[in-house]
Amino acid sequence: MTERIVIVGGGTGGTVLANDLADRLGAAIDAGDVEVTLVNDDPDHVYKPVWLYVPFGQREPEDGRRRLRELVDDRIEVRIDRVTEIDTDAERLRYRDAAVPVDYDYLVLATGSTLAPETVPGLEAGGYDYYSESGAKALREELLSFTEGDLVLSVVGTPHMCPAAPLEFVFMADDWFRERGLRDEVDITYTYPIQRVHGNPHIAEWARPLMDERDISVETFFNAESVDPDGTITSMEGVDLDYDLLVSIPPHRGIDLIEKAGLGDDGWVDVDKHTLEAEAAENVYALGDTADTGVPNAGSVAHYQAGVVGQRIASEIRGRPATATYDGKTLCFIETGMDAASFVEFDYESPPSPAPPSEKLHWSKLAYNESYWLTARGLL
Ligand SMILES: Cc1cc2nc3c(=O)[nH]c(=O)nc-3n(C[C@H](O)[C@H](O)[C@H](O)COP(=O)(O)OP(=O)(O)OC[C@H]3O[C@@H](n4cnc5c(N)ncnc54)[C@H](O)[C@@H]3O)c2cc1C
Helix, strand or coil: CCCEEEEECCCCCHHHHHHHHHHHHHHHHHHHCEEEEEECCCEEEHHHHHHHCCCCCCCHHHEEEEEEHHHCCCCCCEEEECCCECCCCCCCEEEECCCCEEEEEEECCCCCCCCHHHCCCCCHHHHHHCCCCHHHHHHHHHHHHCCCCEEEEEECCCEEECCCCHHHHHHHHHHHHHHCCCCCHEEEEEECCCCCCCCHHHHHHHHHHHHHCCCCEEEEEECCCEEEECCCCEECCCCECCCCEEEEEEEECCHHHHHCCCCCCCCEEEECCCCCEECCCEEEEEEHHHECCCCCHHHHHHHHHHHHHHHHHHHHHHHCCCCCCCCCCCEEEECCCCCCCCEEECCCCCCCCCCCEHHHHCCCHHHHHHHHHHHHHHCC
8 A cells, every 4th residue: 555645835844855755765656655745835945044135135036936846856746736624533634726635644744934914913014024025025125225214123923933034134234234334324123022132042142242232222022012104113011112114023823724633723733842743643743833842943943854754754654663853953054244144053952152253154154045955955
């Protein structure tokens, strides 16, 4: 009997996993004993880290897109469709574009994060973001014509993708305005929902003095409640901040069907943080942003987790115990300006210790972004 593996989501985690399984189970796939389907609701694979550079005119959104089919091993069936329903008791799911449901033996959810700006009144009308392709493009136009006034970067909700990206944005903006001789005309304020500037205390402790040195004002314990598009953002704590340009990191959620399938709240799948198996169902894994492991929502995390899930499923199919586990490994370059970056590496046991910012690390980040397409193919 053919074992059917369905991976939902052809972003970083799903694509790396599909190629990993093709590698591990190639002979079984060729023999017809295993079938792997990768379902994505977009014909393109999207590499989101490119969006950080779009507002500053350094990259185009198209630089972050490639045809998914071209990135994935030929032995994988790539289906451009949307999964609309999952029944984990019957081990069955529905596609938007198919009349009948399909059965699976293993299901992997790699459906990423969804933005939910509509949950904060006024945010969509009053703010810009670089957490979507359209947002990054619109912000680029706005930044180019912004020559004076108050720029507020507000992290509205956590968890969100790439916890370092809001820090990167204000550090880059500081440099960008400085290079253009406009920094004295532009005040930059950064808001964060808890009592420090980043969720991780070690990164917060490192970043805060850099922000002070750069004259970036900070409002911590600022939980945005509403936005008046005429130029005020108000927090639940009762603080009003006036702005001329608001850049927000909108609240994030997972996809609705995860909650409907009873796999977790707000679209995040409850998993064992080491095995990545869903807590509420058999033969279901989750990885990347959608897996609630407590580590950052980052592409590097999705990548490492894909290797673990690939190894576990391949072992189970071969009738051997699955022993691979995820140790929380996270890597992240953090831009500290237009031509310098830091780097952190940590896991469940070892906290991060940010490296001194350097030009070399900045170029390493850019080089990583270029080589990403090989990584997604499983070649690096
Ligand atoms: C501005 C920005 C900068 C970032 N910088 C970095 C960085 O420097 N380093 C880093 O490690 N990470 C970074 N990230 C985070 C990184 O992009 C994400 O954490 C990563 O993409 C998560 O991978 P994933 O596979 O979980 O989800 P995604 O890559 O988001 O893929 C999910 C896929 O699932 C599809 N999908 C969703 N629902 C369905 C459905 N029902 N049916 C079919 N398909 C579906 C989606 O369309 C999407 O293609 C950044 C993110 C942003 C926004």
